[in-house]
Amino acid sequence: MNIQGSIYRRLMLQLVGSAAILAAILFVLFQSFARQLAVESQDTTLQASASAILESVSIQQGAVVADIPYAALAMLGNVSDDRVFYQISRGTQVLTGYDDLPRDPDAMSWTANYRGDQIRLVQVSRALPINGSLATITVTVAQTQDGLAQKLAEISGTAILLGAIFFAVATVLAIWAARSGVRPLNTVAEAVSRRGPADLRPVTTPVPSEMAPLTLALNDFMARLDRSLAQSEDFIAEAAHRVRTPLATVRAQAEVTLRRVDREENRIALKQMIRAVDESSRAAGQLLDHAMVAFRTDHLEQSELDLGAVLDEIVARQGPVADLKDITFEQTINPDCIIMGDTILIQNAVTNIIDNAVKYSPHETVISVTLTREPNSVILTITDQGPGFEAENIDTLTDRFARGTNVGQTVGSGLGLTIANEVARAHNGTLTLTQSTKGTGACVTLSLPA
Amino acid sequence: MRLLLVEDNERLAQALVEMLSLDGHGVDHAMKISEAREFSQTVTYDLILLDIMLPDGDGRDFLQELRQSARDVPVIVLTARSEVSDRVGVLDLGADDYLVKPFEFAELEARCRAILRRRGGAATNVKRIGNIEFDLLGGVLKTETARVELRNRELRLFEVFAANQDVILSKTKLVDRMFSADEEVSENAIEVYVGRLRKHLRGSSVEIITVRGLGYRMTTT
Numbered sequence: 001m002n003i004q005g006s007i008y009r010r011l012m013l014q015l016v017g018s019a020a021i022l023a024a025i026l027f028v029l030f031q032s033f034a035r036q037l038a039v040e041s042q043d044t045t046l047q048a049s050a051s052a053i054l055e056s057v058s059i060q061q062g063a064v065v066a067d068i069p070y071a072a073l074a075m076l077g078n079v080s081d082d083r084v085f086y087q088i089s090r091g092t093q094v095l096t097g098y099d100d101l102p103r104d105p106d107a108m109s110w111t112a113n114y115r116g117d118q119i120r121l122v123q124v125s126r127a128l129p130i131n132g133s134l135a136t137i138t139v140t141v142a143q144t145q146d147g148l149a150q151k152l153a154e155i156s157g158t159a160i161l162l163g164a165i166f167f168a169v170a171t172v173l174a175i176w177a178a179r180s181g182v183r184p185l186n187t188v189a190e191a192v193s194r195r196g197p198a199d200l201r202p203v204t205t206p207v208p209s210e211m212a213p214l215t216l217a218l219n220d221f222m223a224r225l226d227r228s229l230a231q232s233e234d235f236i237a238e239a240a241h242r243v244r245t246p247l248a249t250v251r252a253q254a255e256v257t258l259r260r261v262d263r264e265e266n267r268i269a270l271k272q273m274i275r276a277v278d279e280s281s282r283a284a285g286q287l288l289d290h291a292m293v294a295f296r297t298d299h300l301e302q303s304e305l306d307l308g309a310v311l312d313e314i315v316a317r318q319g320p321v322a323d324l325k326d327i328t329f330e331q332t333i334n335p336d337c338i339i340m341g342d343t344i345l346i347q348n349a350v351t352n353i354i355d356n357a358v359k360y361s362p363h364e365t366v367i368s369v370t371l372t373r374e375p376n377s378v379i380l381t382i383t384d385q386g387p388g389f390e391a392e393n394i395d396t397l398t399d400r401f402a403r404g405t406n407v408g409q410t411v412g413s414g415l416g417l418t419i420a421n422e423v424a425r426a427h428n429g430t431l432t433l434t435q436s437t438k439g440t441g442a443c444v445t446l447s448l449p450a
Numbered sequence: 451m452r453l454l455l456v457e458d459n460e461r462l463a464q465a466l467v468e469m470l471s472l473d474g475h476g477v478d479h480a481m482k483i484s485e486a487r488e489f490s491q492t493v494t495y496d497l498i499l500l501d502i503m504l505p506d507g508d509g510r511d512f513l514q515e516l517r518q519s520a521r522d523v524p525v526i527v528l529t530a531r532s533e534v535s536d537r538v539g540v541l542d543l544g545a546d547d548y549l550v551k552p553f554e555f556a557e558l559e560a561r562c563r564a565i566l567r568r569r570g571g572a573a574t575n576v577k578r579i580g581n582i583e584f585d586l587l588g589g590v591l592k593t594e595t596a597r598v599e600l601r602n603r604e605l606r607l608f609e610v611f612a613a614n615q616d617v618i619l620s621k622t623k624l625v626d627r628m629f630s631a632d633e634e635v636s637e638n639a640i641e642v643y644v645g646r647l648r649k650h651l652r653g654s655s656v657e658i659i660t661v662r663g664l665g666y667r668m669t670t671t
Binding site: 237238241244245247248249250252256258259267274275277278281285319321323324325363364408409410 | 547
């Protein structure tokens with residue numbers, strides 16, 4: 001799977017990021033607005049003070065007299081502990097006050113550095129007649145900004161707190177939004193992943209409209225898969241039917257004819273014909289079975305199955321065939337062998353093993369079938385009294401189309417043990433071929449986890 | 451035994467009917483489900499051999515019909531389809547057994563016999579030859595003094611003799627009936643089984659005589 005990023009994470013990052021940016025903007029706006037308000041209020045007070053001082057300036061006998069009212073400076077002192085400076089000047093000539101206060105002939109109010117402190121200055125001026133001419137009297141009042149800075153710091157604290165609360169609320173909302181946005185995706189994913197491998201019905205879980213195209217595509221895909229599976233199953237059944245029906249006719253006709261014919265060479269020909277039919281029908285059957293097994297091992301349909309019961313059924317079904325050769329089954333079955341597995345595959349594997357045993361057993365012999373329970377596995381052992389396996393190729397007999405050299409005339413496809421082995425592996429089990437400990441026979445052991 | 455064969459492949463059906471008739475069974479042949487329905491409503495069969503793919507429908511539907519109508523006739527399904535996918539289905543529908551085409555005739559016989567035996571055979575299957583009683587289904591031979599259960603091969607050999615009394619049967623014919631085509635057996639293998647039958651028949655009025663150069667003949671004295 002090619003996974004790039006996560007919708008949930010991306011949504012979260014985007015929403016939380018936006019919240020952070022908004023919180024920062026909120027903080028800056030709030031702070032600058034507060035600063036502006038504070039400066040304006042300081043300016044108003046300074047201006048009132050300066051105007052009051054200027055009102056008190058008069059000309060008496062050609063001299064400038066200033067009687068600074070107490071209130072003019074007291075209104076400033078009330079505000080804070082900030083120091084206050086003033087200056088009265090006539091043109092560029094300082095008449096009284098702090099004569100080194102910074103000057104700016106154009107501004108009404110400004111900020112400057114004075115004696116190591118930042119101060120706010122406001123100046124007002126008026127023209128007064130002196131000795132027949134007009135003289136411009138300017139009053140400058142200044143104040144340090146310590147109180148303002150302190151107030152601003154308080155306001156900043158409040159702004160940070162507000163920003164933080166906004167950010168926290170926005171983050172919680174972002175998580176909720178991202179979760180609920182992704183939830184329908186998870187719901188559909190869960191509904192699909194809970195299904196068995198053969199469940200290809202369309203998804204009916206309610207989904208939001210944005211997910212409709214995805215769900216439609218998924219349903220369409222599953223419908224196509226279902227159709228193609230059904231088609232390939234039908235094809236296998238149809239192919240088998242097409243191959244086996246004419247073979248069945250030929251075989252039955254050959255058998256009837258064999259009963260009527262006496263000449264030895266004709267009889268040999270008919271027998272060879274029957275053998276050829278058996279070989280091709282067996283090969284066709286096993287090839288189709290093998291294809292089915294390969295298909296099913298990819299989509300294992302596991303369910304609880306009683307191996308003892310499966311075994312009983314298969315042995316019972318093989319009974320009449322074994323009976324034709326007077327072969328008897330000797331069964332020792334532990335009834336407590338419930339395993340998880342694909343019933344059809346296990347049946348197929350066990351049938352192949354037992355079928356082999358019957359095929360290669362001489363007349364009037366015994367096939368022993370033993371099913372035992374181990375702590376973590378069940379072990380099925382099938383032993384016959386036939387020619388057994390050859391030591392030199394015992395390891396390759398589970399390969400496709402591999403057959404022993406000691407099979408004689410017995411018809412076979414070389415796929416039976418391959419199928420059994422593949423089924424064992426698909427169930428995390430093992431198939432082991434050994435020589436019987438009692439004599440020459442073959443011993444096949446199928447071990448499956450329980 | 452009365453059998454109904456439902457099979458649309460005419461040549462296969464012909465061969466099967468001939469084989470079954472040679473063994474002394476009465477066989478009716480239906481080509482399609484509608485014919486099979488008529489046959490099964492008028493005749494009581496011991497067994498029905500039923501193909502799945504029929505021109506006028508699915509043999510499994512007919513099987514279901516039979517089971518719903520509570521006619522408890524044993525059914526063996528003959529299928530040419532993949533064994534795995536059909537097997538479970540037909541047994542669940544109430545078939546007694548199934549055979550995958552192509553099959554050995556001996557296996558068909560063996561399965562018929564196994565089903566009839568399981569279902570509890572009727573007493574009509576007991577045949578009297580001379581002073582012995584032969585229960586075909588149970589494979590039991592009763593002489594005046596003994597009761598022997600024949601093994602499968604002995605049983606099949608005796609069946610052939612019983613159906614062809616006083617007829618000379620060649621060793622080759624007998625080998626055909628007892629061994630499948632892929633088994634390598636010498637004709638002398640027959641001698642072993644004839645020997646066993648003779649032992650079972652000792653003291654009865656039935657005798658298997660060796661006809662030198664030709665084969666064997668069973669006769670009653």
